[in-house]
Amino acid sequence: MTDWVSQLADDVIAEAERRAPGKAIVCASGLSPSGPIHLGNLREVMTPHLVADEIRRRGLDCVHLLSWDDYDRFRKVPAGIPEEWAEHIGKPLTSVPAPPGSAYPNWAEHFKTPMISALARLGVTYRGISQTKQYTSGAYREQILHAMRERDRIDAVLSRFRTKAKPKAKDADEAAALEGSGAAEEEAGYYPYKPYCALCGRDLTTVTGYDDETTELAYTCACGYGETVRLATHDRGKLVWKVDWPMRWAYEGVVFEPSGVDHTSPGSSFEVGGHLVGEVFGGRQPIGPRYAFVGISGMAKMSSSRGGVPTAADALEIMEAPLLRWMYARRKPAQSFKVAFDQEIQRLYDEWDALERKVADGQALPADLTAHSRAVRTAEGPLESTERRVPYRMLASIADVTTGDEEQTLRILRELDPADPITDLALVRPRLDRAQRWVSTQVPADQRTTVLAEPDADLLAGLGDEQRESLRLLLDGLEEHWSLEGLTALVYGVPKLQAGLPADAKATPELKTAQREFFALLYALLVGRDTGPRLPTLLLAVGADRVRKLLGA
Numbered sequence: 001m002t003d004w005v006s007q008l009a010d011d012v013i014a015e016a017e018r019r020a021p022g023k024a025i026v027c028a029s030g031l032s033p034s035g036p037i038h039l040g041n042l043r044e045v046m047t048p049h050l051v052a053d054e055i056r057r058r059g060l061d062c063v064h065l066l067s068w069d070d071y072d073r074f075r076k077v078p079a080g081i082p083e084e085w086a087e088h089i090g091k092p093l094t095s096v097p098a099p100p101g102s103a104y105p106n107w108a109e110h111f112k113t114p115m116i117s118a119l120a121r122l123g124v125t126y127r128g129i130s131q132t133k134q135y136t137s138g139a140y141r142e143q144i145l146h147a148m149r150e151r152d153r154i155d156a157v158l159s160r161f162r163t164k165a166k167p168k169a170k171d172a173d174e175a176a177a178l179e180g181s182g183a184a185e186e187e188a189g190y191y192p193y194k195p196y197c198a199l200c201g202r203d204l205t206t207v208t209g210y211d212d213e214t215t216e217l218a219y220t221c222a223c224g225y226g227e228t229v230r231l232a233t234h235d236r237g238k239l240v241w242k243v244d245w246p247m248r249w250a251y252e253g254v255v256f257e258p259s260g261v262d263h264t265s266p267g268s269s270f271e272v273g274g275h276l277v278g279e280v281f282g283g284r285q286p287i288g289p290r291y292a293f294v295g296i297s298g299m300a301k302m303s304s305s306r307g308g309v310p311t312a313a314d315a316l317e318i319m320e321a322p323l324l325r326w327m328y329a330r331r332k333p334a335q336s337f338k339v340a341f342d343q344e345i346q347r348l349y350d351e352w353d354a355l356e357r358k359v360a361d362g363q364a365l366p367a368d369l370t371a372h373s374r375a376v377r378t379a380e381g382p383l384e385s386t387e388r389r390v391p392y393r394m395l396a397s398i399a400d401v402t403t404g405d406e407e408q409t410l411r412i413l414r415e416l417d418p419a420d421p422i423t424d425l426a427l428v429r430p431r432l433d434r435a436q437r438w439v440s441t442q443v444p445a446d447q448r449t450t451v452l453a454e455p456d457a458d459l460l461a462g463l464g465d466e467q468r469e470s471l472r473l474l475l476d477g478l479e480e481h482w483s484l485e486g487l488t489a490l491v492y493g494v495p496k497l498q499a500g501l502p503a504d505a506k507a508t509p510e511l512k513t514a515q516r517e518f519f520a521l522l523y524a525l526l527v528g529r530d531t532g533p534r535l536p537t538l539l540l541a542v543g544a545d546r547v548r549k550l551l552g553a
Helices: 004-019 039-057 083-088 107-121 131-136 141-149 151-159 172-180 241-252 269-279 312-318 321-329 344-361 366-376 392-402 406-416 431-442 457-461 465-477 484-498 509-527 535-542 544-550
Strands: 025-031 062-068 127-130 193-195 205-210 216-221 226-230 237-239 294-297 337-340
Touching: 004 025, 004 039, 004 366, 025 039, 025 241, 039 062, 039 294, 039 312, 039 321, 039 366, 107 312, 127 131, 131 237, 141 151, 141 193, 141 237, 141 241, 151 269, 193 205, 193 216, 237 241, 241 269, 312 321, 312 431, 321 337, 321 344, 321 366, 337 344, 344 366, 344 392, 392 406, 392 431, 392 535, 406 535, 457 509, 465 484, 465 509, 484 509, 484 535, 509 535, 509 544, 535 544
Parallel strands: 025 062, 062 127, 294 337
Antiparallel strands: 193 237, 205 216, 216 226
């Protein structure tokens, strides 16, 4: 069965053959390190990564370009950053100091570096391009000069999409923002190039004249400074966004690049760029789908210090890389989905483990098998995986009760299956580490499990005969049933025995009620609440001797 990745790879290979037969196929992404690079931005990278990876699996030469838009302007001071950062509004992101306390040299690197690390863990192979380096090295000099010569043609294309009166800017900063979108004109005419001021370093500049022959460009800045430079040697500025993007398509020969829904609406950068790339730069617009929103399910405190926007690095703190890859691989780009930070992550892991068992047994459906393959390996090889796949919810329960104590954790894991004991925590890593991190960052303190230090004498003294009998039956069976499977059978079986039913009796409404009441009693005696982790796991975590003590033996 052909999945969406294979279908897109077919289209890209065919398109590349039409455009530049025999050359390396170019797929592209673009990310702005203006703030946390969140899980929605990750789709901008994962979609072309999966397609490029499929092309490489077929033995073809394919490169995935990732442009870091770190030469974009710093637009506003985000929440939690001191007000004095406002003096940097209008500077390139690489010229803005990193947030207070950061170890990185500038704003862009502060947000780029965690994403670079996350992409490495996700197995994403790409060629990174810093737009700061491209512009300041003069790599785009000929393209800039060409755009300035063709400024009237560019302005004419942009005019086709100006269906409303041009908005009035309230101040120089707002004017710069409007011009940066490619939607504004300078007083002396339209110019697609925006210089950064040589004095204040900001882009609050207005081009006042340009000579095509000498390439002399005059500008003034809101700070009061002005100068004339030769654009043929000037490297402190950039093309406005709606011109910059199509210029890069032509310069890099991009065949495939997806776009978010915000870039594909009528009059958007993608639509306008599709005209400019051919009419001005002699290139062709990439093919590629629009991708939908990626939401978050129940994120707690993990990213609060960074504005509450979870990143790929945040997600990889609580889940293994193949699982995160699977979430992006199994759904078409146009389908939205949520990444779970709450209890839903346990259900998601159950689903993933069930798929892994089907794959191992040769029973997975073709589409599921393909998505699994894209999740666990790339054209370069397999990703890191956990050797002994203990259920995530069980590891989370163990982490909850033991608070990460390795000796206690290993004891419990060893007793899960005495016939095949886990003798080293390395066997359950990295999944164990992810589950422990989830408990410590995403489970509120008032929902954590604390085992009672002493028996609840008052509760034990007030038990009825039937409740005492249920505890006796449980305690009598502990030694014989001391394994995960055995304790599961025991805790569900005690109410059956009391009702005179065989161990394999099917659940009835009355039996389910009796089981819930029995479970609530055990939770109350063990953790002082009426709920908690799954009882078999909790019993193993508490240990047989302590269980006997707390249950009044």
